[in-house]
Amino acid sequence: MKKQILIIEDELSVGKQLKWGLGEKYDITIASNVSQAKSLIASGAFSVITLDLGLPPFPDTPQEGFNLLTEIISLFPQTKVIVITGNTEKENAVKAIALGATDFCAKPIDLNLLEIIISRSFKIHELETVNQQMLHQTSHSGSLCNMMGASPVMSKLFESIAKISQTDYPVLITGESGTGKEMAAQAVHNLSKRAKKPLIIINCGAIPENLLESELFGHEKGAFTGAVNKKTGRFEEADKGTLFLDEIGDLPLSMQVKLLRFLQEGTIEPLGKTETICLNVRIIAATNVNLEEAIEKKIFREDLFYRLNVVPLIIPPLKTRNEDILLLAQHFLFQETNKLKRGKTTFSESAIRFMIAYEWPGNVRELQNKIRRALGTNTGAIITPHDMGFEKLPPAESSNHPLQTLKQARSSAEIKTINQAMALTNYNISKSAKLLKVSRPTLHDLLKKHKIKLKPV
Numbered sequence: 001m002k003k004q005i006l007i008i009e010d011e012l013s014v015g016k017q018l019k020w021g022l023g024e025k026y027d028i029t030i031a032s033n034v035s036q037a038k039s040l041i042a043s044g045a046f047s048v049i050t051l052d053l054g055l056p057p058f059p060d061t062p063q064e065g066f067n068l069l070t071e072i073i074s075l076f077p078q079t080k081v082i083v084i085t086g087n088t089e090k091e092n093a094v095k096a097i098a099l100g101a102t103d104f105c106a107k108p109i110d111l112n113l114l115e116i117i118i119s120r121s122f123k124i125h126e127l128e129t130v131n132q133q134m135l136h137q138t139s140h141s142g143s144l145c146n147m148m149g150a151s152p153v154m155s156k157l158f159e160s161i162a163k164i165s166q167t168d169y170p171v172l173i174t175g176e177s178g179t180g181k182e183m184a185a186q187a188v189h190n191l192s193k194r195a196k197k198p199l200i201i202i203n204c205g206a207i208p209e210n211l212l213e214s215e216l217f218g219h220e221k222g223a224f225t226g227a228v229n230k231k232t233g234r235f236e237e238a239d240k241g242t243l244f245l246d247e248i249g250d251l252p253l254s255m256q257v258k259l260l261r262f263l264q265e266g267t268i269e270p271l272g273k274t275e276t277i278c279l280n281v282r283i284i285a286a287t288n289v290n291l292e293e294a295i296e297k298k299i300f301r302e303d304l305f306y307r308l309n310v311v312p313l314i315i316p317p318l319k320t321r322n323e324d325i326l327l328l329a330q331h332f333l334f335q336e337t338n339k340l341k342r343g344k345t346t347f348s349e350s351a352i353r354f355m356i357a358y359e360w361p362g363n364v365r366e367l368q369n370k371i372r373r374a375l376g377t378n379t380g381a382i383i384t385p386h387d388m389g390f391e392k393l394p395p396a397e398s399s400n401h402p403l404q405t406l407k408q409a410r411s412s413a414e415i416k417t418i419n420q421a422m423a424l425t426n427y428n429i430s431k432s433a434k435l436l437k438v439s440r441p442t443l444h445d446l447l448k449k450h451k452i453k454l455k456p457v
Contacts, residue, residue: 014109018109
């Protein structure tokens with residue numbers, strides 16, 4: 001189906017010109033006055049509208065056009081309005097943009113230019129629509145591109161990823177080992193306009209230093225001893241896509257210089273090649289080390305840090321996401337039992353208590369591995385703390401747990417107890433309410449109050 005455009009234009013000849021020029025690619029509807037335009041706009045069928053500011057009953061002034069523009073932006077903020085102005089009416093065009101118009105095109109209309117503006121407006125609308133759908137999905141499901149979390153800190157992280165994905169700026173992801181930095185990088189790529197292009201992943205700490213330059217930037221045949229064939233580097237493989245540099249803190253200083261050059265100029269120079277290659281690659285880097293400390297120790301370049309740290313993403317450790325522990329545990333249990341084609345399997349009450357109280361130094365990866373261990377050693381239907389490798393809990397350090405207010409303590413206790421009950425009953429509302437000795441409506445109110453998500457399907 002052709003995309004629909006509403007053209008608001010009182011001059012019949014101009015309307016016909018636009019319909020003739022754009023009709024092959026778009027489904028054109030013309031409104032010649034404000035009343036007709038309003039009824040068509042109210043249908044919500046038009047993502048893009050062109051608006052001539054000079055409309056009856058005062059076609060010689062832009063006032064009617066400005067009033068209609070303001071109403072459109074107020075009622076349908078996602079709609080993209082392209083204002084048509086006279087060639088000498090620059091001030092009106094500027095005012096229209098300030099009121100919320102997406103772009104403007106001057107008369108006499110250049111159809112080729114207008115078509116470019118329309119195409120761009122549709123693309124902006126599509127990106128914003130996807131972004132809004134994703135945010136809606138996140139707020140209702142507690143998940144984003146295989147990342148999961150119902151805690152406030154994860155909801156904010158999902159929102160940040162959604163916004164960041166719509167840009168091409170470098171991203172620096174920091175967080176402890178096992179928190180899911182690679183998944184965050186994949187989410188940024190998958191939600192971006194580069195999603196259909198390659199995401200190339202390379203671990204900077206896993207490749208010997210003497211091979212790293214060739215791996216990243218490639219080499220020509222005969223560039224060094226053993227270079228019997230030409231090799232395409234990872235940067236070139238990621239052209240028009242994304243390159244994810246994991247463990248960027250382990251990148252040698254010599255390679256940091258070359259990465260900095262790429263970020264500044266967008267070019268690389270393979271070993272043995274005298275000409276530079278221009279590439280279009282988005283860089284996402286990740287590390288679990290403190291780069292600012294590395295800068296002080298002179299093992300990481302300060303200028304590279306600022307180039308990479310345009311958009312920072314901090315992945316929180318699991319121990320600070322108490323609300324997410326059981327959500328993730330149930331998800332991994334469901335995922336792994338499906339793979340193994342096992343029947344219904346649940347956690348014992350004591351296993352749930354251990355999981356909530358444990359500090360999780362290995363974060364989400366450790367949680368997943370403990371569940372895999374349990375399923376590998378226990379063929380029964382109930383998973384115990386022993387199955388997961390829990391012997392005894394480490395003593396909690398008071399310095400890591402600052403004193404809460406009574407209100408915070410009550411809220412934390414409610415959240416913890418509700419999560420336990422939900423996990424014990426496999427997220428059955430009626431059974432959970434009975435276990436907690438409250439009514440179903442009261443439990444629903446508590447779930448809403450604490451923003452506790454039901455188990456995702």
